[in-house]
Amino acid sequence: MGMLRLDWNIVATIVNLIVLYLLMRRFLFGPVQNMIEKRKELIDSKFNQAKEEQNQAQQIKTQYQGLMANAKEESAKIVERAREQARTEYEGKLENAKNQADKMLETAREKIESEREKMLQELESQISSLAMCAARKVIGSNASAQSDEALYNQFLSEAGETNDTSRD
Numbered sequence: 001m002g003m004l005r006l007d008w009n010i011v012a013t014i015v016n017l018i019v020l021y022l023l024m025r026r027f028l029f030g031p032v033q034n035m036i037e038k039r040k041e042l043i044d045s046k047f048n049q050a051k052e053e054q055n056q057a058q059q060i061k062t063q064y065q066g067l068m069a070n071a072k073e074e075s076a077k078i079v080e081r082a083r084e085q086a087r088t089e090y091e092g093k094l095e096n097a098k099n100q101a102d103k104m105l106e107t108a109r110e111k112i113e114s115e116r117e118k119m120l121q122e123l124e125s126q127i128s129s130l131a132m133c134a135a136r137k138v139i140g141s142n143a144s145a146q147s148d149e150a151l152y153n154q155f156l157s158e159a160g161e162t163n164d165t166s167r168d
Helices: 008-139 145-167
Strands: none
Touching (some): 008 145
């Protein structure tokens, strides 16, 4: 029996190692493995959440760019409308001023024409008075009011004919 002799120290060491392995597996490796799995799941969920937030940020950025483009278009439309309104208002005021100037010019022309007619009537009246005075002196003071009126009408008709032909 010399060769197969079992050393009880080796067996005790092997049994101790097996017990230590089982204890470590039960109380150390299991919880550590569970903690590692939970940590991995947490990291994966945070990574997925970061991806979702990045996608949301990209969508918000796209919406923002769209809104900015719309705002630029809208501001360009507003500016164009304001220009058109200013142009229309300017043209309206210009037309109004032109109409007022035309009315003032027409009123002035009418007033000048009225004054001219009034002066012509006054001149006619003065000329007729002078003509009647001259006719009285020539005819004498025997002339009656009826003959004065006939002479006056004859003078006006002749003067009117002469005046009408000189205007043409």
